[in-house]
Amino acid sequence: MKRTFFLNLFAAAVLLSSCKKEEYRAPSITGIAADTIVLNIGDRIVLAPNVKNLKGNSYAWLVNGQATASGQLSYTFEATASGNFEVTFKVDNKGGTDKQSFNIYVEKPIELTIADQLEVSMGKVLEISPTVNGPAGNDFTYQWSIGDSVIGRQRILNFISPAAGTYELKFRAVAGKQTATATRKIVVKPEQYVQNAYMVLEYAPAPAKNHNWAIIGNAEFWKFGHEFQLPYNDFLAKATAMRRDNVAPSLVIGSWGGYAVFRFDHTVANAAGKPDLELTATCSRLDLPAVYVAYDRNKNGKPDEEEWYEIKNEDYGLEDMPDYAITFTYNKTETDAKRIYTYYNWKDNQETPAQGEMLTNKTFTSAMTDAGTFSSRGFFPGLSMTDIPNKKVAILDGWQNTFTRKGKRITKNLTGAPPFSQKLNIDIDLAVNSRGERVQLPGIDFVKVRKVVYPVQQDFINAGGQVVDYNMDETRMLHVGAILDKHLIK
Known part of the structure; x- marks a missing residue:
């Protein structure tokens, strides 16, 4: 009987103990995201996870394994140093333990x-x-x-x-x-600079009827000493000296493809929201030249090919031949008692090439300048009469008897648009690369001016209203004068 009593008493104790243990259920932590929390120094964040089964719980907070707080369900983390931090929340009771961690990254201060x-x-x-x-x-x-x-x-x-x-x-x-x-x-x-891009680094004219390669100044005043029939490098030096002292002297660029390269004695600043250069050019309102600029980024004193950018104007993107070229070749000179005849050939790069011959025919008496020299007007670039009594001509040193001008071609009907001297405003902010993307330049050191419009015209008198090629007509040649830094007040 006693044995049965003790067995019943033991069973009751076990049952009572089991009931009490079930009252302490293991805690469970939720509400902690897996994503890293990003803070800056000085930030504070309250970490407050959810806890299931609260009875008999004790709480602890650890930062990178070091205990920092206890007895609280939330913790305020203060970002006082940069780095990665693991903030662990730990819960204990008689039923078990759970812990979860917040990952925090405190960014370095700038x-x-x-x-x-x-x-x-x-x-x-x-x-x-x-x-x-x-x-x-x-x-x-x-x-x-x-x-x-x-x-x-x-x-x-x-x-x-x-x-x-x-x-x-x-x-x-x-x-x-x-x-x-x-x-x-x-x-x-403060410094003293010349406002004009007076230095002529390259002169590459394209010939035409009555084109005058030796002119530095007004092309109509060839008789009055505006011609300088010089070897190529001497011509560049002469043009440079004249343009330094006076902004008026211009260069005759000529027909399609002709160009010249100029340099400032300083870098022209790219001022936001306003034009930076003023270019004087003789052309029509429909026959604007293409202007390219370069910043001497590597400071080698010359415009490298990858440094050139085009100034986007109203004709940008209108080219019908993006890779056009014309090759000019000096042919011969013939004379008789009264006249001189010079010939050159030209040929383009199309699959069925356009080509032709240009003849300059002038009398000896009408071609003499006031200085007693034979005018180069109409001659092939670099060709000069070196011996007037014996009527001998020669290509001067540095010039070439054959050359190619190439680039984009914009074919335009210029009927009713006569050329005139005009001032063009150039904004460096409009510079674009070969893909047409805008480039940001602090300023520019070099300017290239090129004739890109290939002129045609309706000839109602002589051709019954047909379109006539006017590329090598003397009335359609490009002239380039002053190129001024608008930010320098003179």
């Missing part, structure tokens, strides 16, 4: 370092390359400004000013929610 002493001459480019440290990744954005004017949106600033003075530069970097700024004063020293 730190900017700029040289203390900034100085540059006006009309020169100074590359300012600040050091930027901060959050990993490539989501930085930048802004350079002077007062209310934004002058750059890249980390590296190519600073240029057309005016002397002291300016305060402000540099701002933004990454995520962070923003940092730094300011520096920059001193721009």
